[in-house]
């Protein structure tokens with residue numbers, strides 16, 4: 001047996017301005033892809049021949065431009081062209097890659113591969129729980145498994161589940177049946193966590209279904225609300241040994257998921273920015289974090305919005321306060337030559353006078369240094385300007401920027417929920433319902449291409 005393996009991922013945000021460039025992808029070729037993928041042993045154990053191609057994964061960003069998409073997709077397709085006798089294909093996708101002029105990047109690639117291999121070749125894929133499933137996906141993928149955790153901690157298990165199912169089908173000469181049901185609701189991504197009900201119970205149900213002999217995988221996909229595309233919605237996908245069973249279980253799960261649509265809540269105080277700033281100023285907890293959720297760089301936003309910064313400056317805080325960071329290469333570079341302690345005028349803030357506090361670095365997703373940071377002080381407020389988009393997800397990001405996280409009592413970051421690594425430093429967490437490319441208020445996103453009706457934009461009866 002011969003299996004081609006690849007991974008190509010970028011969670012798109014069609015409201016974000018920055019498109020990922022080729023160099024934004026973490027990229028491995030050949031056998032090096034197994035530094036990042038977990039499926040090698042499963043195929044080797046069976047003595048299968050592996051055709052390793054490409055691992056190309058980028059941080060959430062704007063839509064993927066054609067040139068960038070083809071650059072990586074063609075390398076995977078070259079692997080297929082050189083091995084038209086493939087018995088199986090395994091690809092770890094995100095599931096919400098939106099490509100200019102193409103739409104779903106995952107579907108397009110599967111279609112191209114299908115043209116090059118025999119009808120007997122089986123396709124197995126793994127997807128993020130926030131995948132937007134296209135109606136056609138199950139015509140091209142035989143086995144689909146998605147993460148069962150949000151926040152995601154089961155990426156490895158998800159890969160193994162698809163790979164094992166692929167091996168099982170190849171060994172037993174089975175052509176499985178994958179069925180999807182699109183569920184017409186779209187939820188605020190930040191209200192969905194699998195450790196809590198109602199998702200906890202639904203995920204447990206998918207696990208018991210997968211323990212049944214005729215079901216290979218049973219999945220809930222929550223969708224990704226920041227892509228304005230026809231395939232944007234929640235969905236269920238079931239892969240089973242016969243079609244009727246797959247359909248029945250996918251519909252049943254879809255109805256159960258739909259029934260929970262009013263049951264999702266934020267897990268901390270979630271308020272408009274003005275109220276968050278007010279509460280942060282008045283609160284007497286040791287350290288209060290505000291997350292600027294509409295400008296969440298880990299969800300593809302630029303991190304360049306200054307509304308909350310302006311509210312903080314206007315409040316003239318008595319407590320030491322830090323805003324980390326604001327993406328603004330122009331400010332960093334134009335003021336970089338100023339020494340620490342020097343007074344400067346900040347053009348981006350209407351010529352406001354500030355003192356240079358420190359020069360530092362910013363870290364990329366894989367913790368490598370990707371650019372400079374410049375921290376300026378106005379009264380009791382330190383503002384970390386960053387040369388490029390970055391995310392302050394743990395203390396190490398502050399250390400690198402040469403600011404002491406522990407010295408602040410109010411900290412603003414460009415995130416949705418705080419990452420687990422920051423939680424120990426937060427005595428209180430305020431989730432700011434702010435505007436931007438990752439705004440959680442669906443009605444304010446101006447989506448025009450999604451299927452309608454869509455809960456909660458419309459309230460209606462529905463049954464799978």
Ligand SMILES: [Zn+2]
Nearest residue numbers: 128129130152
């Ligand atoms: Zn996700």
